[in-house]
Amino acid sequence: MAKAPTPGAQRKQAEANRQFRIVVDDVEAIIRPAAYGPRDDVIVRSATKKPDPHGWGMELSLQGLIAQLADGATIGTDTLCTLWWFGRYKAGDNVGLGECIDAFPPLSEVTDRIVVELVEPDPEDGSPEA
Numbered sequence: 001m002a003k004a005p006t007p008g009a010q011r012k013q014a015e016a017n018r019q020f021r022i023v024v025d026d027v028e029a030i031i032r033p034a035a036y037g038p039r040d041d042v043i044v045r046s047a048t049k050k051p052d053p054h055g056w057g058m059e060l061s062l063q064g065l066i067a068q069l070a071d072g073a074t075i076g077t078d079t080l081c082t083l084w085w086f087g088r089y090k091a092g093d094n095v096g097l098g099e100c101i102d103a104f105p106p107l108s109e110v111t112d113r114i115v116v117e118l119v120e121p122d123p124e125d126g127s128p129e130a
Contacts, residue, residue: 017034018033018070018118018119018120019031019032019033019118019119019120020066020069020070020083020116020117020118020119021115021116021117021118021119022080022083022087022114022115022116023114023115023116024084024103024104024105024113024114025103025105027084027088027103029083029084029085029086029087029088029091030087030091030119031066031069031083031086031087032090033063033066033070035090036062036063036066036090040062040086040090041061041062041063043062043086043089044061044062044065044082044086045061045062047082047085047097048082048097062086065079065083066083069083069116077104077107080104080110080116081097081100081101081104082097084100084104085097085100085101088100
């Protein structure tokens with residue numbers, strides 16, 4: 001006999017499967033949190049050496065950056081740029097973080113040149129549906 005899903009299980013599954021689309025000057029990156037693991041954290045930590053905002057001298061993990069994006073709070077351009085670079089890196093775009101930083105728009109132009117949105121994955125193949 002099959003068990004009924006536990007309360008909140010569907011919500012947790014939906015949260016785990018959510019994806020974010022970041023577009024800067026028509027260059028798209030898809031952030032797929034459920035697909036990332038410890039190796040991806042190490043890649044981001046190594047590339048950014050981003051200090052912890054609380055001053056503890058620790059670097060933020062990829063999941064920490066994604067959590068900032070998912071919370072819907074105001075996030076820094078450094079976080080957006082890092083996630084945009086990482087999404088492109090995971091898609092096979094051979095671009096370095098430095099190149100992405102150079103291409104990222106100044107703060108005065110961010111709202112005109114950047115799109116960030118939550119996208120639902122296609123149930124068939126997991127690709128994003130805008």
